[in-house]
Amino acid sequence: MCKFKRSTSEATLYTRSDLEGNLIIVSIYVDDIVYTSSSERLLSEFKREMMQRYEMSDLGLLHHFLSMGILQTNQGVFIHQDKYAKSLLSKFGLGDCKPVSIPLATGEKLKKVDGSELADEGIYRKIVGSLLYLTATRPDLMYAASLLSQFMTGPTKIHMGAAKES
Numbered sequence: 001m002c003k004f005k006r007s008t009s010e011a012t013l014y015t016r017s018d019l020e021g022n023l024i025i026v027s028i029y030v031d032d033i034v035y036t037s038s039s040e041r042l043l044s045e046f047k048r049e050m051m052q053r054y055e056m057s058d059l060g061l062l063h064h065f066l067s068m069g070i071l072q073t074n075q076g077v078f079i080h081q082d083k084y085a086k087s088l089l090s091k092f093g094l095g096d097c098k099p100v101s102i103p104l105a106t107g108e109k110l111k112k113v114d115g116s117e118l119a120d121e122g123i124y125r126k127i128v129g130s131l132l133y134l135t136a137t138r139p140d141l142m143y144a145a146s147l148l149s150q151f152m153t154g155p156t157k158i159h160m161g162a163a164k165e166s
Contacts, residue, residue, distance in 0.1 A: 081137045088130050103144040103166045119160035125152055127163045
């Protein structure tokens with residue numbers, strides 16, 4: 001079997017294939033290893049090799065990774081950030097807010113100078129950064145997060161209100 005090849009686009013991702021064309025994909029993040037394969041045999045071989053070489057535990061199916069929940073069923077794999085999103089609502093004092101069907105008010109026109117007071121830039125950046133991280137599983141937030149990120153320097157109360165509505 002050949003050695004692992006490092007991905008050119010993702011530094012933590014490695015792949016290896018066997019002569020039959022079966023593939024194993026491995027992602028390494030700090031001290032966590034996540035792996036999958038088209039072959040049960042490759043999975044078993046990889047696990048055995050790793051356990052012989054390193055002191056490690058097999059935690060079974062993946063349930064959480066990088067603040068993302070992973071739900072694996074026979075129908076496929078579903079990735080979500082429910083826990084992360086709820087923690088953000090609490091962190092930014094929005095735990096009692098009402099859900100909306102769209103992330104930004106329809107027709108919202110934000111301007112750099114809008115006549116309102118300046119908002120806390122640090123909090124605004126944290127909200128927008130958090131929204132950007134949520135786009136990993138919520139692409140519907142991408143437009144709002146992108147629009148709001150244009151006002152990272154000198155955000156106003158109107159910008160902050162739009163960010164909290166997102």
